[in-house]
Amino acid sequence: MGDVLTGKVPGVHDAEVQIERPDGSRVTVIVNIAPLLDQRGAITGAINCFYNVTERKQAERALIHLAAIVGSSDDAIISKDLNGTITSWNRGAERLFGYTAQEAIGQPVTILIPADRRNEESGILKHIRHGETVDHYETIRCRKDGTPLDISLTVSPIIDAHGQIVGASKIARNITDRVLAEAQLRQLNDELEARVAERTEELTESQTRLRALSAELNLTEQRERQRLAMDLHDYLGQLLSVSRMKLDQAKQQPLSPQVAKLIADLHEATNKSLAYTRTLISQLSPPVLPEFGLPMALHWLTEQMQQHSLSVAVHVKTKMPTVSEEHELLLFQSIRELLLNCVKHANTYEATVTLEEVDGSLRIQVADHGAGFDALALAGKKKSAPAQGFGLFSIRERMLSLGGRFELDSSPGHGTTATLVLPLEAKGQATNHAHAPNVTTAQSLNAVQGSTSTTKPKVRVLVADDHALVRQGFCSLLNQYGDIQVVGEATTGTEAVALADRLEPDVILMDITMPKLDGVEATRRLKRKHPGTVVIGLTIHTVGQVKAAMTEAGAVAVINKEAAVDELYQTIQTTVRQLRPIP
Numbered sequence: 001m002g003d004v005l006t007g008k009v010p011g012v013h014d015a016e017v018q019i020e021r022p023d024g025s026r027v028t029v030i031v032n033i034a035p036l037l038d039q040r041g042a043i044t045g046a047i048n049c050f051y052n053v054t055e056r057k058q059a060e061r062a063l064i065h066l067a068a069i070v071g072s073s074d075d076a077i078i079s080k081d082l083n084g085t086i087t088s089w090n091r092g093a094e095r096l097f098g099y100t101a102q103e104a105i106g107q108p109v110t111i112l113i114p115a116d117r118r119n120e121e122s123g124i125l126k127h128i129r130h131g132e133t134v135d136h137y138e139t140i141r142c143r144k145d146g147t148p149l150d151i152s153l154t155v156s157p158i159i160d161a162h163g164q165i166v167g168a169s170k171i172a173r174n175i176t177d178r179v180l181a182e183a184q185l186r187q188l189n190d191e192l193e194a195r196v197a198e199r200t201e202e203l204t205e206s207q208t209r210l211r212a213l214s215a216e217l218n219l220t221e222q223r224e225r226q227r228l229a230m231d232l233h234d235y236l237g238q239l240l241s242v243s244r245m246k247l248d249q250a251k252q253q254p255l256s257p258q259v260a261k262l263i264a265d266l267h268e269a270t271n272k273s274l275a276y277t278r279t280l281i282s283q284l285s286p287p288v289l290p291e292f293g294l295p296m297a298l299h300w301l302t303e304q305m306q307q308h309s310l311s312v313a314v315h316v317k318t319k320m321p322t323v324s325e326e327h328e329l330l331l332f333q334s335i336r337e338l339l340l341n342c343v344k345h346a347n348t349y350e351a352t353v354t355l356e357e358v359d360g361s362l363r364i365q366v367a368d369h370g371a372g373f374d375a376l377a378l379a380g381k382k383k384s385a386p387a388q389g390f391g392l393f394s395i396r397e398r399m400l401s402l403g404g405r406f407e408l409d410s411s412p413g414h415g416t417t418a419t420l421v422l423p424l425e426a427k428g429q430a431t432n433h434a435h436a437p438n439v440t441t442a443q444s445l446n447a448v449q450g451s452t453s454t455t456k457p458k459v460r461v462l463v464a465d466d467h468a469l470v471r472q473g474f475c476s477l478l479n480q481y482g483d484i485q486v487v488g489e490a491t492t493g494t495e496a497v498a499l500a501d502r503l504e505p506d507v508i509l510m511d512i513t514m515p516k517l518d519g520v521e522a523t524r525r526l527k528r529k530h531p532g533t534v535v536i537g538l539t540i541h542t543v544g545q546v547k548a549a550m551t552e553a554g555a556v557a558v559i560n561k562e563a564a565v566d567e568l569y570q571t572i573q574t575t576v577r578q579l580r581p582i583p
Helices: 054-072 091-097 119-129 176-251 257-284 288-292 294-306 325-346 389-401 468-479 493-503 519-529 544-553 561-579
Strands: 012-020 026-037 043-052 076-081 086-089 134-142 148-159 165-174 311-316 350-358 361-368 405-410 416-423 459-464 484-490 507-511 534-539 557-560
Touching: 026 054, 076 091, 091 148, 091 165, 119 134, 119 148, 119 165, 148 176, 176 257, 176 288, 176 325, 176 389, 176 468, 176 561, 288 294, 288 325, 288 544, 294 311, 294 325, 294 350, 294 544, 325 350, 325 361, 325 389, 325 416, 389 405, 389 416, 459 468, 459 493, 459 561, 468 484, 468 561, 484 493, 493 507, 493 519, 507 519, 507 561, 519 534, 519 544, 534 544, 534 561, 544 557, 557 561
Parallel strands: 311 350, 459 484, 459 507, 507 534, 534 557
Antiparallel strands: 012 026, 026 043, 076 086, 076 165, 134 148, 148 165, 350 361, 361 416, 405 416
8 A cells, every 4th residue: 555645735724615414404614625645646535624613603693693783782781890890882882871982991880870879889790799680770870971861770790601700791771761751750640649639628528518518408407397396386286275175165065956066076177187287297397306305206206107017116225415406306317217218118017226325426226127138239339229228328428417427237138227326525515405404584473363262272273384375275274163273374394393382382284395494304393392292294295205204203194285174174183182182
C-alpha cells in the first residue's frame, strides 16, 4: 500500500453548507475537504470533515433576533453590573431618558434616580444578588433634562455560562399617561363620590322632611278626627242623652195614646241616634284614649274587635310609662291597623297585644298565629307583595318619624308578630299626658233647691258634669223626688272635690269624662277624704274597663246616662240605705 500524501494540494476549508439526512431533515455543517494523493502526487481521493453547527446557528439567529427586538423596543432595556454601572443601553432607553448610549454606558444607574429615591437601588440590587426578579415595580425616574417620569420597572438577574449572577437587566416602561389617567379617574371618582354624598344627604334630608310632614299630616288628621269625636261626644251625644232622659220623664206622665205613640217613636229614634253617634265617635277617635290613656283604650279596642270576630288579649306587663298624647295617638292608630290586618288577612280569631317597658323604650307587640306571609316579599326582595304591604310601610314610616322602629317577623303558616318600639324620654322631661290631673280653682256654687216640708232627711246630691244641659237634665230629674235635694253643681273633677269639702253631700253623681281631672281620679281623691260619701259614676261609654276603673276608684255603681231615668233614683236610694238607713 502506498504512502498517503497530502502535500499542499488546495482543498475546501470551513465551508458552511446544508446537508440533507436520510430522514429528509436538514442540518447546517462546516465542511473541510482535503485531497488524498498517492506517491506520484496524483489525487486518489479526499478526506471530508463535517461539523454540525445547527444549534450554534440557531443561537446566533436568536441573538440577532433578540438584539433587533431590544434595539427596536419602545421600552427602555438597560443592563448593569452588580455595582450599578450601566453596561448596555438600547434606543428605547435613549428615547425615554434622553441619554445616548455613549453618554449612558459606563455611568452609574443612579443618574436616572431622583435624590429622594436613591435607597431604592440598593434594595433592588439586594434582590438581584439573591437571584430574585422585581416585577412591575412602579416608581419615578428622571430624564436627562430633569423631567420626572412615572415608570414601571421589571429587573431580572443576568447569569453567565457558569451560573454566576454578573449583573441585572432592567425593562423600564413609561406609565406617565396611565398614572395621569388614573389620577384624573381618582379625581373624577372623588368628585362623583362627593356629588353622590351631597345628593344622598339631600335625599336623606328630603326623606326626613317628608317623613316629618307625613307624621304631621297624620297627626293633623288624627287631631281633627279626635276634635270631631269630642264634639260629637260633648255636644251631640250629650244632647241625645238629655233628650232621652226627657223622653223617659215624659213617658212617666199621663199621655193620650197618640202622644204616647209619638213619644215612643221619638224614644226609638233617639236610641238609634245615640247608637249611631257612639259608632261614629269610635270610628273617628275613641274619647277613652285622651281621657284614660293607651291601656284603657286598648281594652276598648278589644271590645270593638269582637264585632269583627277577633278575640284580643291585652297584657300590660309593666306600669304604663308617661307618653305624650301625640305619641299615644299614633301608637293607638298603628295597633288598630295591625289588629284590622289580623281580621282581613291572618285568617285567625285570636290575637294578643303586649305592652312593656324594655331598656328605656316602650315595646308593644301585636301577635297572631294566623296565615302569616313572606316578609321578604314585603321588603321588596321579591316581586310579589302582601296586600297589607302599604299599611305596614305606613306604620314603619310613622314609627321612624317618632324616633322609634317597627319590627316584623312573619312567615307563611307561622303567624305574624309586629313590634312597635318607641324610645321614652328621660324621667322628669316627658311631656305631661293630656289626661293627667291638673288642679284649678273651683267655680261658683249653684244652689238648686232648698228644704221641703218632709220630715225625712233628704239625700244631699252633688251633680258633677261638664255639660250644662246634662246637669240641668239630672237636676230636673232629681227635683221631682221629695226626698232628694240637689245641693250643688260642679263642672270639673277638681271642682267636685272642692265642693264636696264645703257641702258634704251624701251622694255625688260623677261624670267619668271631664276636663282637668277625670271622674276616676276625682272619685279616688274624694273617697280618700270622704270615705262615707256615695259616688255614682255617669257615662255614655260602653267600655267595661272604664266602668271597672271607676268601681276600683270607689264608685258604688256606674250608670249609662241614657238609662238614668230608669235607674238613677233607685240606685241612689239603695246605696244610701246601705250606708245610712233612712227611717
